[in-house]
Amino acid sequence: MNKFLGFCAVIAISVCSGLTTASAADEFKLSNNQRISCGRGLNAGKLQNINCKSYAYIFNTRTSEFYRCQVSVGVTRDNKEVLKVDTDGNCLLKARVFPGDSSYSFDATETEPPNTNSFFGSGGTALWVSDSTALKAKGCILLNVGVGPDVLRCVDMTFGK
Numbered sequence: 001m002n003k004f005l006g007f008c009a010v011i012a013i014s015v016c017s018g019l020t021t022a023s024a025a026d027e028f029k030l031s032n033n034q035r036i037s038c039g040r041g042l043n044a045g046k047l048q049n050i051n052c053k054s055y056a057y058i059f060n061t062r063t064s065e066f067y068r069c070q071v072s073v074g075v076t077r078d079n080k081e082v083l084k085v086d087t088d089g090n091c092l093l094k095a096r097v098f099p100g101d102s103s104y105s106f107d108a109t110e111t112e113p114p115n116t117n118s119f120f121g122s123g124g125t126a127l128w129v130s131d132s133t134a135l136k137a138k139g140c141i142l143l144n145v146g147v148g149p150d151v152l153r154c155v156d157m158t159f160g161k
Helices: 002-025
Strands: 028-030 035-043 047-060 065-077 082-096 104-110 124-131 136-143 151-156
Touching (some): 047 104, 047 124
Antiparallel strands (some): 035 047, 047 065, 065 082, 124 136, 136 151
């Protein structure tokens, strides 16, 4: 009987630790709106440069903090071979959308790269966050204004009938 109770205790601990690991694994989610932009250029001596950048957002579903991640790859080549490859990337913590912990879902997207219609330089980010346990959501805009820190403003959504 003691061996049976010991076996049950081991199974219970395994199940509980598995649930903790599973819930911890679900705490960070990658956004569904990754984007990539690439450009090409020619240098003196017939060298060609190819540069690509991509970004994504990683969201903490418990705290509502989010990170902006960016990766870039640059290639310099001539007519025969690749001469140099440069890579860079990092994730930066941006903000917390809701003040308290809960279970949140989210999505994010950015404006396209700068163009002649871009008033705020590189534009902004639209971020939508909702509480998975209650009818609660926020729509947020993050603007890189070029002077000082980025500006993040969120609006609590109201639900009408």
